[in-house]
Amino acid sequence: MTTYAVTGATGGLGAAAVAALRTKGVPASDIVAVVRDAAKAESLAADGVVVRVAPYEDPDALAAALTGVDRLLLVSSPTIGQRTAQHTNVISAAAAAGVAVIAYTSLVNAPDSPLGLADEHRETEALLADFGGDHILLRNGWYWENFLANVEPASANGALLGAAGTGRVAGAARAELGEAAAAALIDGTPAVYELGGPSSSYADLAAAIGDATGTTVVYRDLPVGDYREALLEAGTPEGLAAFLAETDAGIAQGALDTSSPSLQQLLGRTPGTFADTLRSSRA
Ligand SMILES: NC(=O)c1ccc[n+]([C@@H]2O[C@H](COP(=O)([O-])OP(=O)(O)OC[C@H]3O[C@@H](n4cnc5c(N)ncnc54)[C@H](OP(=O)(O)O)[C@@H]3O)[C@@H](O)[C@H]2O)c1
Incomplete structure (x- = not known):
């Protein structure tokens, strides 16, 4: 036991x-x-x-x-x-x-x-x-759920704002990362897993939001400082606005991207996309 x-x-x-x-x-x-x-x-x-x-x-x-x-x-x-x-x-x-x-x-x-x-x-x-x-x-990797807060403003404005440029995020549904953790723990072998799902740009996320909401949503890339200002103007608390802007600057540099197959291997299936998480959240 x-x-x-x-x-x-x-x-x-x-x-x-x-x-x-x-x-x-x-x-x-x-x-x-x-x-x-x-x-x-x-x-x-x-x-x-x-x-x-x-x-x-x-x-x-x-x-x-x-x-x-x-x-x-x-x-x-x-x-x-x-x-x-x-x-x-x-x-x-x-x-x-x-x-x-x-x-x-x-x-x-x-x-x-x-x-x-x-x-x-x-x-x-x-x-x-x-x-x-x-x-x-x-x-x-980054939870796809982190982007759900962007869905309503992006569909209302027809634009997803960010400062990630063409940087990509190999995100994952939080439940799939929990499932992968359980699989790794049961296996018990010492290992380093880089865990990410399908790699997506912010333009991809914008398109997925448009599809899910029946609107046209494009990605509007801003300089990091302008993005932080836009978040503050939208009522985002200062600390969170700074965090989100810094995160996007990191994403632009590839901080949250990986091509590792580890998540797929631990799950035994293809990990879900942002569109999948979005669909589940709206079901
Ligand atoms: N990869 C990502 O995108 C991402 C995003 C957000 C967070 N994270 C990290 O991943 C972790 C897990 O994410 P999550 O979504 O499961 O977070 P979560 O839903 O906020 O859960 C955090 C858990 O930590 C417990 N906790 C908080 N402070 C504690 C303390 N002082 N002592 C004991 N337990 C404490 C909470 O207990 P209560 O239920 O009592 O509050 C809760 O069970 C987070 O804690 C954070 O480090 C990653």
Whole structure:
């Protein structure tokens, strides 16, 4: 018997990973959902999944939560700026508990990525190299879901705004990345996976939005500063506007593109397109 644990199990990716572990035949009682709010994990508990409460800030609770765990999926924290400290706590607790394999949701192209958010992923990857057990790097591509917020404004204005130029994004549906994580964890072999689906330009995304909404949508490329200004004028909070503009500048340099077949191999099928995610979101 192998006991699996998943952090962030009440979040989108963690929940998808737990569901995929179950679909792939792992008994619920062999899965530990590590959560910070047990109330959000009631459906997991009802399914028989073992729910343990352990915020990333609580080393003692993490140590208790990971007792008896063989393989851990460490879903990266959403709190930029605190991730490395939080991940350090999880990895230290896992080492103390004798966890044999940690799979970590990093960022596609992390070692060379120009994106600011890659820093903490690189730091976490370095921690894993010294953790004492085996590790699997799941370098996740951008979620297609990240672009759903653009759909209504783009269809209303007939233009998708951005600053990515002709840069391409090998995105993926979050649920497919969760499924891939489960497959890699069950396999358990140390590996580095660059995980992306069909590579798309912003012009491709604009065309998909047009198709889905029955409108004509073109991509309008702006200088990075102008794009940030346009986001601010549309009411986007300052920090988010800066983040989105910086991300587009990185996309223009290829930061979120990959031609790796790893996602297809882990899924055993062709990963979905942005149009697929868009269709599901509107169904
Ligand atoms: N590749 C991409 O495009 C992309 C986009 C967004 C995020 N990400 C990264 O991928 C991760 C997973 O994505 P997601 O969509 O599943 O995110 P999500 O839905 O926001 O889920 C994040 C999970 O982390 C848990 N969490 C947050 N702070 C915690 C803490 N201090 N201690 C313990 N648990 C904590 C949350 O618990 P609660 O349910 O209690 O809040 C939730 O279960 C994110 O956390 C982020 O690092 C990647």
